[in-house]
Amino acid sequence: MSRKMKNKVLQRLKIERIASEGKCVGHHDGKVVFVSNVAPGDLVDVRVTKGRSSFMEAEAIKIHEYSDNRVSPFCEHFGTCGGCKWQHISYELQMTYKRQQVVDQFQRIAKVPLPEVMPIIGAKDTRYYRNKLDFTFSNNRWLTREEIDSGENFERNALGFHVPKRFDKIVDINHCYLQGGISNEVRNELRTFALKENLTFYDIINQTGLLRNLIIRSTLDGQTMVIVQFGEDDPAGIDKTMGFLKERFPEITSLLYIVNLKKNETFLDLDVHTYAGKDFIEESMEGLKFKIRPKSFYQTNSLQAYRLYQVAREFAGLTGNETVYDLYTGTGTIANFVAANAKQVIGIEYVSPAIEDARENALHNQLSNTLFYAGDMKDVLTEDFVSQHQRPDVVITDPPRAGMHEDVIQMLLKLSAPKIVYVSCNPATQARDVALLSEKYQVNRIQPVDMFPQTYHVENVVLLDLKEQ
Numbered sequence: 001m002s003r004k005m006k007n008k009v010l011q012r013l014k015i016e017r018i019a020s021e022g023k024c025v026g027h028h029d030g031k032v033v034f035v036s037n038v039a040p041g042d043l044v045d046v047r048v049t050k051g052r053s054s055f056m057e058a059e060a061i062k063i064h065e066y067s068d069n070r071v072s073p074f075c076e077h078f079g080t081c082g083g084c085k086w087q088h089i090s091y092e093l094q095m096t097y098k099r100q101q102v103v104d105q106f107q108r109i110a111k112v113p114l115p116e117v118m119p120i121i122g123a124k125d126t127r128y129y130r131n132k133l134d135f136t137f138s139n140n141r142w143l144t145r146e147e148i149d150s151g152e153n154f155e156r157n158a159l160g161f162h163v164p165k166r167f168d169k170i171v172d173i174n175h176c177y178l179q180g181g182i183s184n185e186v187r188n189e190l191r192t193f194a195l196k197e198n199l200t201f202y203d204i205i206n207q208t209g210l211l212r213n214l215i216i217r218s219t220l221d222g223q224t225m226v227i228v229q230f231g232e233d234d235p236a237g238i239d240k241t242m243g244f245l246k247e248r249f250p251e252i253t254s255l256l257y258i259v260n261l262k263k264n265e266t267f268l269d270l271d272v273h274t275y276a277g278k279d280f281i282e283e284s285m286e287g288l289k290f291k292i293r294p295k296s297f298y299q300t301n302s303l304q305a306y307r308l309y310q311v312a313r314e315f316a317g318l319t320g321n322e323t324v325y326d327l328y329t330g331t332g333t334i335a336n337f338v339a340a341n342a343k344q345v346i347g348i349e350y351v352s353p354a355i356e357d358a359r360e361n362a363l364h365n366q367l368s369n370t371l372f373y374a375g376d377m378k379d380v381l382t383e384d385f386v387s388q389h390q391r392p393d394v395v396i397t398d399p400p401r402a403g404m405h406e407d408v409i410q411m412l413l414k415l416s417a418p419k420i421v422y423v424s425c426n427p428a429t430q431a432r433d434v435a436l437l438s439e440k441y442q443v444n445r446i447q448p449v450d451m452f453p454q455t456y457h458v459e460n461v462v463l464l465d466l467k468e469q
């Protein structure tokens with residue numbers, strides 16, 4: 001099997017199971033074939049998109065038999081928008097597959113003695129669960145095959161999500177099931193207003209156009225932050241847009257805008273202007289308050305984040321006497337969450353503004369036993385750092401998808417804290433890191449949590465206890 005297989009059609013391939021990253025797996029001539037956007041049990045013809053000696057990747061071109069596992073996708077944008085790719089699989093099965101991904105990754109990569117992986121903690125809300133969405137304005141709307149074939153002229157301005165792997169094409173979103181509250185109304189009415197007023201939508205190729213990006217953030221109790229990014233510094237156009245939002249949606253509690261003349265949409269280095277209301281919204285969790293500013297990170301599923309943090313706290317088994325290190329603390333949410341149960345909590349995080357938020361949140365919640373430090377983990381977490389602070393009794397670590405740097409793992413092995421609670425959004429890198437930590441630690445609990453229904457993503461919490469020496 002080789003690159004020569006590219007574009008070959010494989011007929012009547014049986015889809016057997018789901019592997020990592022949500023790809024489905026079948027076999028052809030004893031070789032693994034990864035296929036996207038199908039379901040286990042489907043019988044399909046596929047076209048090979050990548051041929052390698054040990055595996056192939058392929059796209060489905062004809063479905064002969066639909067799996068009994070399939071359900072009808074509920075969203076009109078399913079298949080074009082990259083958002084909720086598992087809508088065609090029932091939620092019960094999604095949960096089974098997510099747990100199985102954790103089992104597979106740990107067996108395949110960690111290769112250490114394991115306890116049984118707990119059933120995944122599912123979400124009560126499988127729709128409208130996100131507290132943040134990020135839409136793009138574009139003058140290059142994605143047209144369907146039927147629209148192109150009709151030869152008619154269509155409105156090309158759009159406000160929605162990127163078509164997967166296409167930086168220049170936007171699916172015009174009519175209804176998104178990911179965020180509740182006024183999110184759909186704000187997006188749709190702003191688009192209608194902009195079209196009526198002939199405001200220009202962003203042209204990503206030529207880097208022109210007034211309206212560039214729309215972010216909507218919300219809290220469980222109904223506060224809403226709306227941030228509009230403008231691609232031109234046009235005070236009249238900006239005022240027209242923001243004035244419309246202010247008047248039409250008085251329920252927006254934080255109405256903000258940014259003038260972004262850069263090549264990309266990131267705005268951490270730009271000024272955010274308050275047009276109306278406050279410059280933050282505030283989420284609550286067990287009586288704690290977390291200020292969310294436009295640049296702050298906050299877990300995007302608030303209800304499931306609470307479940308995740310409860311698991312982490314339970315695994316930490318705190319009695320009130322412990323020094324806890326919260327590595328990759330972000331805005332210090334976990335640190336704040338466990339502080340009442342610990343002697344002190346030390347949070348470390350790369351992004352300085354996040355550390356400022358973490359400190360502010362601790363102050364706001366009248367917590368006097370937290371300390372936060374900004375810097376790259378491998379540079380901050382050193383022998384010197386540890387000798388200047390208490391040694392940790394418990395380490396909670398929640399790294400990005402790439403997992404922990406090897407120097408950080410070596411440092412954790414040196415520190416030999418009695419417990420490590422490892423939270424991860426990528427069980428593959430987590431399993432890799434656990435294999436390295438197994439030199440001194442044994443895995444005693446594994447608990448997957450579903451933060452993102454209708455997608456293949458899975459969050460996983462692992463409890464590692466120091467082995468008896």
Ligand SMILES: C[S@@+](CC[C@H](N)C(=O)[O-])C[C@H]1O[C@@H](n2cnc3c(N)ncnc32)[C@H](O)[C@@H]1O
Binds near residue numbers: 332333349350377378
């Ligand atoms: C998955 S988030 C953790 C968020 C946090 N625990 C929470 O629940 O809100 C990972 C965090 O690691 C930070 N990070 C990424 N690379 C880092 C590094 N090399 N050193 C320190 N922090 C890093 C990111 O900025 C991000 O805030």
